[in-house]
Structures are given as C-alpha cells and as structure tokens.
Amino acid sequence: MTTATAPVSSTSNPGWFAKTEGWLDARGKGAWIAAMVLGFVFFWPVGLALLFYLIWSKRMFNKSCSSRRMSRSMTSMRSTGNSAFDSYKADTLRRLEEEQNNFEAFLERLREAKDKAEFDQFMDERAKPASTEA
Secondary structure: OOOOOOOOOOOOOOOHHHHHHHHHHHHOHHHHHHHHHHHHHHOHHHHHHHHHHHHHOOOOOOOOHHHHHHHHHHHHOOOOOOHHHHHHHHHHHHHHHHHHHHHHHHHHHHHHHHHHHHHHHHHHHHHHHHHHHO
16 A cells, blocks of 8 residues: 655745745845855855856846836836726826925925024134134
8 A cells, every 4th residue: 555645845845045045036136246245255156156146047137126116117007997096096196296296395495494504503603703803
C-alpha cells in the first residue's frame, strides 16, 4: 500500500534568498544598488555576484518607480464608462489639485514671512552696535 504525499511547495515557505529578493524588490532599484555597493565594500565577490544577478535578471534596466507612478496617474484619468462617476472623479481631482496649489502657496507665504522676520531681526541686531557707538 502506497500513500501519495503532496510535494512541498517552495512558495509556501520561501528561503532566505527569496525573502531578501522580495524585500529588495519592494524597496526598488536603489535598494538593489545599495546592497551591491555594500557587497563590494564588505566582501567584493558578493558585490560582483549582485552586479551579475542584477544584469542577468534585468532588474538593472527595468522601469523606475517614477515611470510606474506616471502610468498609475494615467490610469486614474481613464474613463470608466460611467459618465456620472467620471464627472464626479474629474471634479474631485480638480478640487484636490486646487487645494494642493492653495496649500503650496500658503506654505510659500509662510516661508517668505519667516525669512523676512529673520532678516529684520538680523538687521535690528546689526543696528544695535552701530547705535551704541554713536
């Protein structure tokens, strides 16, 4: 009597290499490059192996995070087919962009006011020694 056992799936319990690869992929190309540089610094064969792996797996030449963000923003402007929802979405996005612009203008005014106050304080402190000498 033979019993059939299910093969152990490697995806249910990934090894340290797969976990590390997933962790680095989640953080993007910069994490891979940092790992490679650290590999060269601490033990050069590790850095060289990472460089070859990045080139072989084409991770070095695939799209960056900014292009993914751009494609995500392009899909947000795509029509859903429901004109009422599309109108609501367009109005909401326009309102949010307007609020963002207003907030950025407010922050700029705050920075200018702070800079002016600091400059005025500097000029007052500079004028004090001149008035005491006279």
